[in-house]
Amino acid sequence: MTMTATDRRSLLRGAAGGLGLLAAQGLVPAWARSGTPGLAPTLPTLHGPDVALRVGRSDFTLGGRTGRAVTVNGTLPAPLIRLREGQNVRLSVTNHLDEDTSIHWHGILLPFQMDGVPGISFPGIKPGQTFVYEFPVIQSGTYWYHSHSGLQEAIGHFGPMIIDPAGADPVAYDREQVLVLSDWSFLHPHEILDKLKKSPGYFNRQKTTLAGLIDGSDRMDLAERRMWGAMRMDPRDILDVNGSTYTYLVNGHGPDENWTGLFQPGERVRLRVINASAMSIFNLRIPGLAMSVVNADGVNVRPVEVDELQISVAETYDLIVRPLEDRAYTIVAEAMDRSGMARATLAPRLGMTAEVPPLRAVPNLTMKDMGMGGEMDHAAMGHGPAAGAAADHGAMDHGAMDHSAHGAAPAPDHGSHQSGGMDHSMRDRSLAPPGMAVGVGVDMIAPMPVDRLGDRPLGLEDAPHRVLVYTDLVSLEPNRDQRPPSRALEIHLTGNMERFMWGFDGRKFSEIVEPIRFERDERVRVTLVNDTMMAHPIHLHGHFFQLVNGAPDGHQPMKHTVNVAPGGKVSFDLTADAPGDWAFHCHMLMHMHAGMFNVVTVRPLDGAAR
Structure with missing residues (x-):
C-alpha cells in the first residue's frame, strides 16, 4: 500500500486500531477480517437501530493526485450500515456541505416520505441541518445508499447497506x-x-x-x-x-x-x-x-x-x-x-x-443494438420494400398498445440517406406509439426491438465460459403476488445522442407534466422499449417488480433495477402496493440528470377515495 493511499484514509486509523485489537481477540466479524495492510477493516461499519451520518467534503488521493470528494463520515465509500430485519431504524443525517444534500436508500421498502428524493418525497437537507430517516426494516439482503442531490453521487456520496435476515439465512x-x-x-x-x-x-x-x-x-x-x-x-x-x-x-x-x-x-x-x-x-x-x-x-x-x-x-x-x-x-x-x-x-x-x-x-455494436432485430439485410435497413414491415409492432405487443392505426411505415427517402443521415426506418415518425413526443429529443425509434433478456451481454457473446443472463434468474421463494396483470403499459426509453438528451416517451423530466399513475395494489405489465443505442439501467423506487423472463410460474425474479439493452425491450409485472410518490429513472447518473426521470404516483394514500 502506498503512503498516499494510506494518507487519504487517515480518518480510518482510529477505527482500524480499535478493531485490530478486537481482531486479535477474535471478536471482529468475518467481513472485517480483510483489507490491505494498515487499512483493516476496509469498510467501517455502523449498526442499527441508531445510526449517525455526517455528509461533508474530504480529500481523495489516487495515483498521486488529490481531489475533493463528497463523503459520509469522511470515507469513500461511505460506511457499511448493518441492520437486521424486523428492527426499527433511525438514521440521523447531518449536512456539513455548503449545498443541499440527501440520502436515498436504494432498494429499501419504506414510507415514501423516507425515500430521500428532494422535490419528490421530501425537501432535501439544507446546509447545517439534520434530517432523521426512521422506518421499520421489513426485508433482508444486499443494498446500498447514495445522494439524490445534484451529481454528488459521482464524487463519493454512496455506501453499502446489508440487512441480515430475522431468521436463518438460506x-x-x-x-x-x-x-x-x-x-x-x-x-x-x-x-x-x-x-x-x-x-x-x-x-x-x-x-x-x-x-x-x-x-x-x-x-x-x-x-x-x-x-x-x-x-x-x-x-x-x-x-x-x-x-x-x-x-x-x-x-x-x-x-x-x-x-x-x-x-x-x-x-x-x-x-x-x-x-x-x-x-x-x-x-x-x-x-x-x-x-x-x-x-x-x-x-x-x-x-x-x-x-x-x-x-x-x-x-x-x-x-x-x-x-x-x-x-x-x-x-x-x-x-x-x-x-x-x-x-x-x-x-x-x-x-x-x-x-x-x-x-x-x-466490442462492436450490432443490428440488435440498433433495434433492427439482429437482421443484417437491406430490407431491415430500410433499403427495400420490406422497410414498411418495421412498423408492425406485433413483436412489441404485450397487450399494451395497438399500433394498427399507424399502418405500414412509408419507404425511406433515399436522398436523405445518401446525404449521410440515419436511415429513415429508424427515424420514421410513424413508428412512434401514441403519446410519444417525436421532437428533437428523439433521434431514433427502434423498428424491431426484441426481448434480449436471454442474450449474453455485449462483448461476451462468444466467451468460452458460462455467462449469466437474466433468464437464468429464478426466485428462490414463491412470488407473493401471482395475480395476472389487469392492464399493460408501454414506456419508451428515448434520446438524442448528438445533443445528449434523454427521456421517457420523447420527453425529458423538465417537460413532463403528468406522472405515471397506478391505482394502489393494481397489477400492471410494464414493458420498457429501448429506442436508443445505449444501455439504460432503469430503477423504480419503493417497489420490487417481477421480471418476465420465462421463469417457472410463481418464481419470477424480483428486481428493483433492470438493464434494458440497446434496441431491446424488457417486461415486468408490478404490484403497485406502496402508496406515495416515487422516482422512476435511468441510473446512469448523467442520463437521469439530462432528463430520463419521471415520478410514479400510487394512489390513494390511505385507502380512501381520491
Missing part, C-alpha cells in the same frame, strides 16, 4: 466480503456533463480506424464501415464516460492498490457485489474460480453457477465462491467497453497477488 457461507464497485474522475461531474453536451463522443478513444480496417483488428469489413458512416453512428459508442477519464475502484481502492479480501482454503465466501458507479457497467469474473449467483438486488434466487456476469449501474449480486487452493485469485471488474478495469484480490494472506489479465478486445 444462503450458507463461512465468510463474507462486501465489494463496492465505483468510478472516479478528477474532472468534476458537471465538467463531464458539459463535455458530453458539446460532444457526446468526447471520452471515446476507442473508435474504429483506417489502420484497424486494414489489419482486421476492428473486426469490421468495408461494407459495415460504410453503413455506420452513412448513419453517422459509432459502432463503439458503448459507454458515454469511460476509462479515458475514470479510474475504476473496489472499496475506494484503485487497481494498483490491490484491495485484498481474505479466505481460508475450503471456505464458502459470500461476495456481496454492489455497482455504485455513476456511469459504468462492469463484466465481473474471477479467473480460475467459479461463482454461484445466489441473490440479485437483495432477493435470493435459485443458485446458478457461472464464470462471468454483467452488473449494471445500481444492481447488486451476491456470489458464493469456494477457493480450494492456497493461492491468490484476481477479481476483475472490466468496464463493458473494455476501456479499463477495477481489480482486487482474494487471498489466504495479505500481500499475495495473482496474474491480472489484460483488457479484452473492444
